[in-house]
Amino acid sequence: MSSRMIGVDVGGTFTDIFVLDEATGKAQVAKVPTTRPDQSGGFLGAIGARVDDLSTVSVVVHGTTAGTNALLERKGAKIGVITTAGLRDVLEMRRRDRPRTWGLRGEFTPVVDRAHRLEVPERTLADGTIRTPVDLDAVRDAARQLIADDCRAVAILFANSYANAENEVKAVAAVREIWPNAHVSSSSEILPEIREFERFSTTALNAYLQPEVSGYLNRLETALKDGGFGGEFMIVQSNGGVMDVDTAAKLPVRTALSGPAAGVIAAGYIAQAAGFPDVITGDMGGTSFDVSLIAKGESMLSPQTSIDFGMVVRSPMIEITTIGAGGGSIAWVDRGGLLNIGPESAGSTPGPVAYGQGNTRPTVTDANVVLGRIDPDNPIGGKLARLDVEAAKAAILEHVGKPLNLDALAAAEAILRVANSRMAGALRLVSIERGFDPKRFAFMPFGGGGALHSGAMLADVGLARAIVPRYPGVTSAMGCVIADMRQDFVQTVNAMLDGIDAQAIGAQMQRHVDDGLAMLDAARTTFEARETTFTFDMAYLGQTHTVSVPVNVDVTDGQVSAPTQDQIGEAFDGAYRATYGRLLANGTRRVINLRSAVTGKRPRFDLATLAPAGGSVEAAFKGTRQVYFDSAWHETKLYDRLALPVGAEIAGPAILEQPDTTVLIEPDLVGRIDAFGNTLIERATP
């Protein structure tokens, strides 16, 4: 009987897999190198490493960077745009921003050539009135020109189509008549929300990704089916929910933060199970440190993100803040004599000096190597046989030690102190920006490198504890298995609250619910529950800044009971007061957007099944190594982390090793294995 669930996360360097046997609760993990340019090789290789018979698998969930990479590397399809007369440059003009505050350098080229952005006579006004009906002959001529120029997808982008989609709908139909192509889309289908640049950009980037991403997903699905897989294939979205593969092929832009979002979902689940619903996650990669905040078990969602300068995607996504302090970030001393970390990075290729692949400038990882925190004889990932400690030391001495008049060890400690301080700063800022006191949060490192730095986060930010999940290197793959199915919808309303047509609002909600539930029904997964949430973006007249207003709306058996004007008004007053402290006397309240989310709750697995069975501290003990802390070498005990039993307490200094992660317990800290196999790192009580 098919009872296995598989999560596959394809990252820049590694493809991770998490296999859960639903019957036994037993989990397996594996890590294989990511294949390029076609990631499907690594994807299938990773599954093959753990599963012989695909017919025993019920669900495969994929966290993918295929879309993100295609955007960053500009490897999407040649596409065309048909747009309102006078507006063909909206995509190129952006919102009149610039790449960096200081320097005034840099340029921007949109993903659609200007010659393939064609204008047609048509115009809808802001109130939905059609001032100029769309000239369908002009639309057909434009489509023919785009066909002749070998475009593979077309985006139809009309002004104010969020208020009335009629002209766009007619144009789409006219194009499809003469151009049988799955990749014809309009801005009102993809994002019926006011703000033309954001809507056009999201729609155009989606079209740019459609041919590539749908091709990639089709190859994967076909290969899975050929291997005997008969279950459901799903894709993680940036909002932390999953969608079926057909939806993903139609809306690839929603996968922009697929992998990282899955990691945050898993981190939130693990932390909550461990009893710590307030957690800040830190994913340390080669070039960056990605931070995300989870309060009361809920991840923060941001309404949009920029994949790169000028490449804006507007759809709800897990909020992730990135700073340039990863393992490969380069340490350097500026001409004023100040030690800096990054933003330049050696990444994973050529990587740190210790990798011996050509980089000669010291990185954060080099400092960890020189101080004995990373085992030079067993490098993570298994690509290299051994790390070159002496080369790392020489580079640190040359580029940091000499200019600062420090020996190599002091210079390596300096690099870590400055890097830790920057990372701690990111933790403080994400909490302050959301109005939280960072001290009440736990820190959860995931990815390969974060667990070397958790002690520093406790010290610098004043956090009570860090939680290192049992498999920090495959957190995103695990998140794939945990994530719920979720669809987000938006519709701009743009009406005064006074006299609002509540029945029309209710009908719009019903359309969103119908579409969302249809998607859940079509999925072959079982859901424990179905949830619908509704939020309005609202503001006082004259204010451009909106407040997010959750409204309780009854949905019974899929039927929406429309909220009344008073209910919406009360919800706004409550949300506004919570944000600004007081209401505006005599202010006119406006409803800008309706946002609906339909979620199918997938069954949770019991994290305790991941916990170690048996084992002993003695058996896990592997020996000792000299590690440098606070200007001195300390004899530091080494343990096989996965062999430590539940309840084990390891006093620092100690290092817990597992194939893809090194957990550092500094002097004066203690690590404890909890009932789920997580390692809790806290201050030792004297």
Place this chain on the structure above:
Amino acid sequence: MTTEIDPITLAVLAGRMEQIADEMDATLFRAAFNPIIAEAHDASHGLYHAVSGDTLVQGKSGLPIFVGVMSFAVKAVIDKAAKNGDLEDGDIYIFNDAHIGGTHLSDMRLVRPYFHDGKLFCYLASVGHWHDVGGAVPGNYNPAATDAFQEAFVLPPVRLVKGGETQTDIIEILMRNTRLPQSAQGDLNGQLGALDLGVRRMDELLAEYGADTVRAALDALQDRAEALMRAELSDLPDGRWEATDYLDNDGITDTPLAIKVALEISGDTMTLDFDGTAPRCAGPVNIALPTAVATAYVAIKHIFPSLPANAGVMRPINVKIPDGSLLCAPFPAPVGGYTETILRMIDVIFTAAAGAAPDRVVANAYGTINALSISGKRDNGQPWVMFSFYGGGHGGSAESDGLNHGNAPISTATIPPMEILEAAYPVMFKQWALRPDSAGAGMHRGGMGATYEIEVLEGNGAKAFLFGERGRYAPHGVAGGGDAALNVFSYEQDDGWHHPPMASKMVGIRLEQGQSVRLDTPGGGGYGAPSDRAPEAVARDVAAGFLSPDKADTDYGPAWQEVTQ
């Protein structure tokens, strides 16, 4: 006697203190009611020297121009408190007087002395652009003002909080002098909250590291910033380079106003001498001395972007502002149009610096804020005012062509979406487009300017007001690059299209329903000789429609015609 500080602690403290300022920024952005602060981030926070008022640390998210100007606000408070001899722990001063604190009257400055163990340690300050501070025109952008009183109410530095006691009288005066008291109260609360947070964070920092160490770090950071600046200047050749450019007029009298700089590098020092700049004028393109000095800092940081935001950078730089010039106009000269003047200062500094450091300098950007306001009354009598700034091209650089449609070098604000404007006001944009042939030619051409054409939809018609520049003097290229196109403003009347007599400024032109106004904004100047531009790049611009075939031939010669796409 100074405490020695080790380089590791210094590097850590540098980040910690910068973050205190960043957290103050974040606190205000989150709390502010007014979108100019909440979304456009027209605000700034920092730590300032206890005696000199020099900028010690400033947040990264605030507006570029504030980085240099805030130290003047702090110094004004230091002087006032010294005169009265009554500085107390728990005081918070507030003021908007631009002749003392720089920029314009919309910027409300709060300055708070920070005491540690009963001794003054440093100052914390917060500045934010309030939505309305009285005066003749809502929003305080009055192109016809001939003194400060027509621009806004003027508040000198006064104590809003006295030894911890809030003076509610002052708040009442403030709130009675704004058209938007709720907005002002929200901003004020946000600024006070940011200062409170700054005090808490400083307390934690000093408890952790000790006052002597933190003071030593602050001193060392200034010294290191100075060393960085001197090292950069030492790399440049000695010499003197001059540049002159012009403002079209002051909006009152149609006479060009020269902005002139002589940039001299000698060893590791630089002098910026603005001798030869036009005298004080009647209209609002005057600026106050603090604004002029702060602008020099903005230009220098654009040329050397990695310099830190502290006063040490300015030690090797001597900024000479001639007495009587429009760059140091005394109270109550109007200064509401200061943006235009400081953009021109930045342009001449760039042009002159290109002689010394051609690789580091970017050609002139479009060089005007183009404040366009269209207002009228709806059928139901409700008044409406659509007010926005419009973008243009950035200059080419040694690396690449200039950015198309960017924001002004003194700002980081974005433009509102067209659909938001159309939903809020009875207008329709017939064009929101890049403007062909607007960029300066060069090896790397300038970025494209924009064309915005706006039709009035309302039966009652409307009136248009414009405060712009670059209508008669185009943005310059550098290193042999060509000039960009002029700023062109047009408006429709019954007998066809017209241009305003003052080229880039006009007050209250009447528009009937169906009539339009059009802004054709400048691109950026070019970088390097046009003859060095690859013919493929010229052909690409022609194919894209950015460059007309005629202008391509004139600027670059016919070689592009041979390129097969």
